[in-house]
Amino acid sequence: xxxxxxxxxxxxxxxxxxxxxxxxxxxxxxxxxxxxxxxxxxxxxxxxxxxxxxxxxxxxxxxxxxxxxxxxxxxxxxxxxxxxxxxxxxxxxxxxxxxxxxxxxxxxxxxxxxxxxxxxxxxxxxxxxxxxxxxxxxxxxxxxxxxxxxxxxxxxxxxxxxxxxxxxxxxxxxxxxxxxxxxxxxxxxxxxxxxxxxxxxxxxxxxxxxxxxxxxxxxxxxxxxxxxxxxxxxxxxxxxxxxxxxxxxxxxxxxxxxxxxxxxxxxxxxxxxxxxxxx
Amino acid sequence: xxxxxxxxxxxxxxxxxxxxxxxxxxxxxxxxxxxxxxxxxxxxxxxxxxxxxxxxxxxxxxxxxxxxxxxxxxxxxxxxxxxxxxxxxxxxxxxxxxxxxxxxxxxxxxxxxxxxxxxxxxxxxxxxxxxxxxxxxxxxxxxxxxxxxxxxxxxxxxxxxxxxxxxxxxxxxxxxxxxxxxxxxxxxxxxxxxxxxxxxxxxxxxxxxxxxxxxxxxxxxxxxxxxxx
Numbered sequence: 001x002x003x004x005x006x007x008x009x010x011x012x013x014x015x016x017x018x019x020x021x022x023x024x025x026x027x028x029x030x031x032x033x034x035x036x037x038x039x040x041x042x043x044x045x046x047x048x049x050x051x052x053x054x055x056x057x058x059x060x061x062x063x064x065x066x067x068x069x070x071x072x073x074x075x076x077x078x079x080x081x082x083x084x085x086x087x088x089x090x091x092x093x094x095x096x097x098x099x100x101x102x103x104x105x106x107x108x109x110x111x112x113x114x115x116x117x118x119x120x121x122x123x124x125x126x127x128x129x130x131x132x133x134x135x136x137x138x139x140x141x142x143x144x145x146x147x148x149x150x151x152x153x154x155x156x157x158x159x160x161x162x163x164x165x166x167x168x169x170x171x172x173x174x175x176x177x178x179x180x181x182x183x184x185x186x187x188x189x190x191x192x193x194x195x196x197x198x199x200x201x202x203x204x205x206x207x208x209x210x211x212x213x214x215x216x217x218x219x220x221x222x223x224x225x226x227x228x229x230x231x232x233x234x235x236x237x238x239x240x241x242x243x244x245x246x247x248x249x250x251x252x253x254x255x256x257x258x259x260x261x262x263x264x265x266x267x268x269x270x271x272x273x274x275x276x277x278x279x
Numbered sequence: 280x281x282x283x284x285x286x287x288x289x290x291x292x293x294x295x296x297x298x299x300x301x302x303x304x305x306x307x308x309x310x311x312x313x314x315x316x317x318x319x320x321x322x323x324x325x326x327x328x329x330x331x332x333x334x335x336x337x338x339x340x341x342x343x344x345x346x347x348x349x350x351x352x353x354x355x356x357x358x359x360x361x362x363x364x365x366x367x368x369x370x371x372x373x374x375x376x377x378x379x380x381x382x383x384x385x386x387x388x389x390x391x392x393x394x395x396x397x398x399x400x401x402x403x404x405x406x407x408x409x410x411x412x413x414x415x416x417x418x419x420x421x422x423x424x425x426x427x428x429x430x431x432x433x434x435x436x437x438x439x440x441x442x443x444x445x446x447x448x449x450x451x452x453x454x455x456x457x458x459x460x461x462x463x464x465x466x467x468x469x470x471x472x473x474x475x476x477x478x479x480x481x482x483x484x485x486x487x488x489x490x491x492x493x494x495x496x497x498x499x500x501x502x503x504x505x506x507x508x
Binding site for chain 1: 296307311319322324332334346349353357374378383394395400408410415430434442443446449489495501506
């Protein structure tokens with residue numbers, strides 16, 4: 001145990017700052033390159049601007065959740081390790097588990113609620129959390145290009161076949177046509193559906209209803225508000241031809257649903273908002 | 280023809296930048312615990328590090344392979360490299376890219392989709408980095424009470440249903456025929472005893488298999504013949 005160990009020292013913040021700066025520079029680099037390519041492709045400037053503004057708006061609520069995870073890990077690890085871990089590859093769901101596993105291996109009792117006071121254990125946890133999560137960056141340089149090219153080739157091949165085919169009135173239902181028209185939306189729906197199903201019948205990891213981590217009244221009502229509000233807003237946007245509003249339907253729907261969670265939690269009779277079907 | 284050449288060279292350049300930035304990010308990331316060790320003048324026991332890693336590797340490294348295979352076609356080239364460096368893919372980068380592509384009315388596997396997806400993910404990464412930096416450096420003294428505020432707690436706890444409900448709405452309107460089956464399958468999977476707490480990555484895999492399988496069957500049966508592209 002080292003009494004002088006400070007997990008919030010300037011030196012640690014500078015180490016973290018250098019890493020975060022790299023992430024920022026890389027993101028700006030790709031943004032500039034994509035923007036230039038968009039101009040080359042004669043993409044409407046308004047479309048490019050909308051992509052930036054709607055994405056920024058969309059990101060803020062989720063970024064606050066990421067911030068909340070950093071704060072959740074702060075009592076044990078301070079702010080530096082969680083900040084770096086959730087800025088590079090990190091994930092809301094994985095980091096808490098990784099921190100717990102690392103603490104357990106180093107014999108740190110009390111989990112993420114107890115401060116790590118031994119600098120050796122602190123450094124060891126940083127190693128475990130980093131090595132545990134970095135594998136995608138090892139395989140990505142080898143897999144991304146061939147995978148991407150394969151998918152693009154399949155998509156383009158089918159498009160060309162469709163254009164070249166004589167209009168004989170007969171509908172061909174090929175795998176290629178499926179990949180081109182339905183594979184991407186089907187994958188997206190599978191992904192979205194996983195989280196929707198969890199909100200409907202998912203079980204919480206704790207039995208405490210106030211944790212609100214399982215499916216119940218609040219998760220289903222928030223989900224319903226998000227879906228219904230977004231659909232209604234989308235229909236209004238289409239009917240009234242409010243094209244400028246279209247990119248914001250999703251972030252607005254999400255924020256309204258989050259506000260509805262606060263309202264329902266406070267307005268519903270005592271205990272009802274905390275009901276979870278399966279704990 | 281000329282356009283085709285530009286197209287190819289842009290994708291090739293993106294992959295070159297992506298590969299360089301991924302390797303650089305990996306080196307920088309590994310330097311983080313190394314720098315901590317040097318700064319604190321400590322050397323943790325490798326035995327304990329390996330013990331901790333043994334608990335994580337079977338899940339995390341398998342998930343890493345699955346994620347690269349599943350997300351790469353959806354995120355485009357630039358978006359893929361950026362997303363895997365900045366993280367929070369399923370809960371933030373991917374929905375953000377999907378939403379931006381829907382808003383711009385471009386397809387994921389087109390050049391336009393590549394541009395919009397990269398812009399969306401880069402913006403999201405920049406905003407997240409700024410929000411985190413502001414939150415940590417300037418807002419730290421109040422942050423605890425803000426995130427733990429009893430008033431705002433329900434909103435933070437319900438961020439995933441709100442996010443995916445709003446995101447799903449656009450798809451339910453356009454692709455309602457293929458939407459019901461995978462959701463019903465996953466709702467039922469979660470009801471199977473012992474499966475209620477299935478992790479997001481496993482459920483996501485089941486969902487994608489059910490969704491693609493269901494959609495393929497509907498396509499073959501001709502149920503999707505009238506769906507507009």
